Amino acid sequence: MKTDIEPISSAAGSPPQVRTRSIGRAGDKIFLGLSRGSGIALLVIMAAIAAFLTYRAAVAISKDEANFLTTFEWNTGSSPMRFGIAVLAYGTVVSSVIAMVIAVPIAVGIALFISHYAPRRLAAPVAYVIDLLAAVPSIVYGLWGALFLVPHLTGLYTWFDDYLGWTGILSYQGGAARSLFTVGILLAIMILPIVTSVSREVFRQVPKMHEEAALALGATRWEVIRMAVLPFGRSGIISASMLGLGRALGETMAVATVLSPNFLIETSLLDPGGGTFAQNIASHFKEAGDGGRDALIASGLVLFVITLLVNGAARMIIARRKEYSGTAA
Amino acid sequence: MAKRIDVSGLTAYYGSHKAIEDISMTVEPRSVTAFIGPSGCGKSTFLRTLNRMHEVTPGGRVEGKVMLDDENLYGSEVDPVSVRRTVGMVFQRPNPFPTMSIFENVAAGLKLNGSYKKSELDGIVERSLKGANLWNEVKDRLNKPGAGLSGGQQQRLCIARAIAVEPDVLLMDEPCSALDPISTLAIEDLIGELKERFTIVIVTHNMQQAARVSDRTAFFNLAGVGQPGKLIEIDETERIFSNPSVQATEDYISGRFG
Amino acid sequence: MSNAVIDKSEAPGRASGPAPLRQARLPRWTPYALLVVSAAAGAGIGTALGMDSAFQWGLIAAVVFVLAGYGLGAVVEGGRQARDRLATSLVWVCFLLAVVPLLSLIWETIDRGRTVLDGYFLSHSMEGVQTILPGGGAYHAIIGTLEQVALAAVIAVPIGLLTAIYLVEYGRGRLAKAVTFFVDVMTGIPSIVAGLFILSFWIIILDFSYSGFAGAMALAILMMPIVVRSTEEMLKLVPDELREASLALGVPKWRTILKVVLPTAIGGITTGVMLAVARIAGESAPIVLLVFGAAGINNNPFEGAQSSLPYYIYEQWQLGNDASFNRAWAAALVLIAFVMILNLVARGIARWKAPKTGR
Numbered sequence: 018m019k020t021d022i023e024p025i026s027s028a029a030g031s032p033p034q035v036r037t038r039s040i041g042r043a044g045d046k047i048f049l050g051l052s053r054g055s056g057i058a059l060l061v062i063m064a065a066i067a068a069f070l071t072y073r074a075a076v077a078i079s080k081d082e083a084n085f086l087t088t089f090e091w092n093t094g095s096s097p098m099r100f101g102i103a104v105l106a107y108g109t110v111v112s113s114v115i116a117m118v119i120a121v122p123i124a125v126g127i128a129l130f131i132s133h134y135a136p137r138r139l140a141a142p143v144a145y146v147i148d149l150l151a152a153v154p155s156i157v158y159g160l161w162g163a164l165f166l167v168p169h170l171t172g173l174y175t176w177f178d179d180y181l182g183w184t185g186i187l188s189y190q191g192g193a194a195r196s197l198f199t200v201g202i203l204l205a206i207m208i209l210p211i212v213t214s215v216s217r218e219v220f221r222q223v224p225k226m227h228e229e230a231a232l233a234l235g236a237t238r239w240e241v242i243r244m245a246v247l248p249f250g251r252s253g254i255i256s257a258s259m260l261g262l263g264r265a266l267g268e269t270m271a272v273a274t275v276l277s278p279n280f281l282i283e284t285s286l287l288d289p290g291g292g293t294f295a296q297n298i299a300s301h302f303k304e305a306g307d308g309g310r311d312a313l314i315a316s317g318l319v320l321f322v323i324t325l326l327v328n329g330a331a332r333m334i335i336a337r338r339k340e341y342s343g344t345a346a
Numbered sequence: 347m348a349k350r351i352d353v354s355g356l357t358a359y360y361g362s363h364k365a366i367e368d369i370s371m372t373v374e375p376r377s378v379t380a381f382i383g384p385s386g387c388g389k390s391t392f393l394r395t396l397n398r399m400h401e402v403t404p405g406g407r408v409e410g411k412v413m414l415d416d417e418n419l420y421g422s423e424v425d426p427v428s429v430r431r432t433v434g435m436v437f438q439r440p441n442p443f444p445t446m447s448i449f450e451n452v453a454a455g456l457k458l459n460g461s462y463k464k465s466e467l468d469g470i471v472e473r474s475l476k477g478a479n480l481w482n483e484v485k486d487r488l489n490k491p492g493a494g495l496s497g498g499q500q501q502r503l504c505i506a507r508a509i510a511v512e513p514d515v516l517l518m519d520e521p522c523s524a525l526d527p528i529s530t531l532a533i534e535d536l537i538g539e540l541k542e543r544f545t546i547v548i549v550t551h552n553m554q555q556a557a558r559v560s561d562r563t564a565f566f567n568l569a570g571v572g573q574p575g576k577l578i579e580i581d582e583t584e585r586i587f588s589n590p591s592v593q594a595t596e597d598y599i600s601g602r603f604g
Numbered sequence: 605m606s607n608a609v610i611d612k613s614e615a616p617g618r619a620s621g622p623a624p625l626r627q628a629r630l631p632r633w634t635p636y637a638l639l640v641v642s643a644a645a646g647a648g649i650g651t652a653l654g655m656d657s658a659f660q661w662g663l664i665a666a667v668v669f670v671l672a673g674y675g676l677g678a679v680v681e682g683g684r685q686a687r688d689r690l691a692t693s694l695v696w697v698c699f700l701l702a703v704v705p706l707l708s709l710i711w712e713t714i715d716r717g718r719t720v721l722d723g724y725f726l727s728h729s730m731e732g733v734q735t736i737l738p739g740g741g742a743y744h745a746i747i748g749t750l751e752q753v754a755l756a757a758v759i760a761v762p763i764g765l766l767t768a769i770y771l772v773e774y775g776r777g778r779l780a781k782a783v784t785f786f787v788d789v790m791t792g793i794p795s796i797v798a799g800l801f802i803l804s805f806w807i808i809i810l811d812f813s814y815s816g817f818a819g820a821m822a823l824a825i826l827m828m829p830i831v832v833r834s835t836e837e838m839l840k841l842v843p844d845e846l847r848e849a850s851l852a853l854g855v856p857k858w859r860t861i862l863k864v865v866l867p868t869a870i871g872g873i874t875t876g877v878m879l880a881v882a883r884i885a886g887e888s889a890p891i892v893l894l895v896f897g898a899a900g901i902n903n904n905p906f907e908g909a910q911s912s913l914p915y916y917i918y919e920q921w922q923l924g925n926d927a928s929f930n931r932a933w934a935a936a937l938v939l940i941a942f943v944m945i946l947n948l949v950a951r952g953i954a955r956w957k958a959p960k961t962g963r
Contacts, residue, residue, distance in 0.1 A: 042854055042856070045857050046860065048862075049770075051766055052767065052769045055762070055763045055764075055766035055770060056771065059763065059786060059832075060783060062825060062828075063786045063789065065801070065805065069804040069805045069809070072804070073804040090695055114785070122698070123698045123701055127698050127702050128697065129695050130695045130698065134692060134696070135699075143699070146706075151918035152879075152942060153709070153886070153940060154885070154886020154888070154940070154944050155887075156914040156917045156918055156939075157709070157917070158709065159918075159930055160713075160917055160936055161712055165712050173660055173663075196684055205705075207704050209706075237689075238692070239687055239688040239691035240688070250733075260749075266794070267792075267794020267795065269795065269888070270888045270892075274918065274921055279623075295796045299796065299893075303892075310808065311808075312801065317797050317800040320796070324794055325789060328791070329789070332785075332788050334951065
């Protein structure tokens, strides 16, 4: 925390340099005004985002002949319009959950690799490369996913179908692997860097003395991690995952390039179909008329609210952790 | 139980820097041996070579022999994890695990080494806390976090944690330097009791403390900044403080440097 | 004080006598040998069962590696050591699992991108190019990206900087708390939502047409919180002693900030801004909604549709033929190069200009 620094203010009854001081004061006022104004501008933008989206969404939903929440249809070209977000909500949640299930354990593993396992010469470059990979644009992931990952997954999916097809959710009818599961895998690869670097930062902050305490009791490296590192880093891992989840939920172009969408909920995760909020907006935008655009905005508002909730939860966990570890770190 | 330590020709490095050079000494069982010397003389480094904690530091490596009774700690077949299990350690700053309760802290080492019934665990935790003179203060709040105790209590909790696994040797790295005088006194009394069961080695900055608690004292010194630390002499504490055989020891003890 | 000597026989769960220091250990080369064996097993089982996907081979090899390590450890070294070994091999497998797709992505982009990437590609647009034929380039997209990103930075950097200054130098009380909170919230806004906002406000309600500027506004919304966050971090690193020293000389606060605080932190702030630029340069979702895409060169970001590199990649991918795929890869290579250079330069500046008080 910073200390309080008051601007040089009227120290009682010492008026020798009135002129320069009044200039200083005017400058201070202008500067404070500008910077406070910027802060307020930020708040106004946020409020405007919520307000405009809600307004357009209300317009759209009032024209919707079907139930906005439960309809399996996106028909905004005709009037009356019939559209609903059920498929999108399902696809968004399912693909993000798959991404989390794959990415979080691996990311924690990589973070541990960098902080505790890798030879020192390897650790720093690996961390650096992971940070750089966070900067690869999502459309490039999308292109790679569509042209490289998808063809390479058909073999794996056939295999899943052979052994796990009886479950229903992992059956595969063949064809291009442009399914929600593929989206999940791609999203996992995309959020890996961010989850890794946040977790790594947390693991790095584990006080050395707690690790030494465990070592001195005769703990193996894994036991040190379980006794001292993971308990200390748990909330950090959770918030890192939530940040990753926020990214996965809102990812647009990578999903739009990889998924072959429709407005059905397939039982199998491996068969093409389904959609996500963001992908649906990008895919339907060009052909949408005025009403269609409003309908897409309405679905965007739902996405906005979901990501707000997820990110808010992540921030709360981080804030709680700061209080908790304030003395220890 | 308490074992003799026999060090011969021990040299420790941090990367290419030689921290201590060619140290040989014997630490008697069931006694307290104190290491004193100016800052940077390598006494803490030497202490950490006695349970192979030195090699945990990146770049840390050791040459020479440390015999625990008749087993070389640095033998090629020896597992450092077992060494640390046998040679316990208490650190400069109290370091109870922040996410564990008092009970879990004491039981932490036991849980690594096998499964215990709840009643057995209760018994060992109680004995260890009594052994660390902490039982009466914490018996009503064993499930509270260990980080909530005072600094002196935390340090005694760490001692309880270390003795719960029944080590042969207990190493203490300036255990009182972060504590107030009253807590320091409590720890010093405790050391006096513990030496009946353990071989104790204590590093201290405080010469009065060395004089009060130890049976034998080793004086370490270094020739200059960047030079490796060396053992100057080791003898009965009384002798070191009254009539040391090396001039440097006398200079240090009488406060002429360091 | 009860000081009962604990008899060793009372300490259960432990082999009689002190723990032996010697432990049966697997030789140091075990993991490497296992690696070879499991790679062979992966390839062997894969071929035997007629699987043609390298993914399956890799997965089999990984599973064999982890299980064999655990099994060997459990037999030779005992449970605790085996669990340690298991954790170690899992961590290494995680690392490899992550590195493989990431390397593949970089490799594919470079390998496929360089086929059509040349001076012609960088200096020509798609105007009049038959999309299924080779030829054409991304010049118009590069112009679009540069203009949109520059405009976004012009909007976002001053607001972001001033907000950060407000939070660090003045911020107290409810307003500062609200701003801090909403900056966090803003960081999490999906780019498509920022695009929808500008769409509803600028294009639907104010009735402007699609333009590079509309896209830039959405990018600015995405950029602001990143600039605020990184600038805030840097300003907090400036030691209070510096501020106090300046204030004690009678320098007004605003001049202290401009002449003392900002110059001290300028390296880090520049880094933050460049990283933010790199981040938004790769954004495509708002561009799809607001800039609409064009085949020809449009140098005016305020009037009419433009293109941008991310949009160009998407567009060429959608065309779905080999010539357009090649163009998409080439543009991806250009974009990655642009973003990576920004990143590397930014990190270079950070290292070079890092405040000496940092850590």
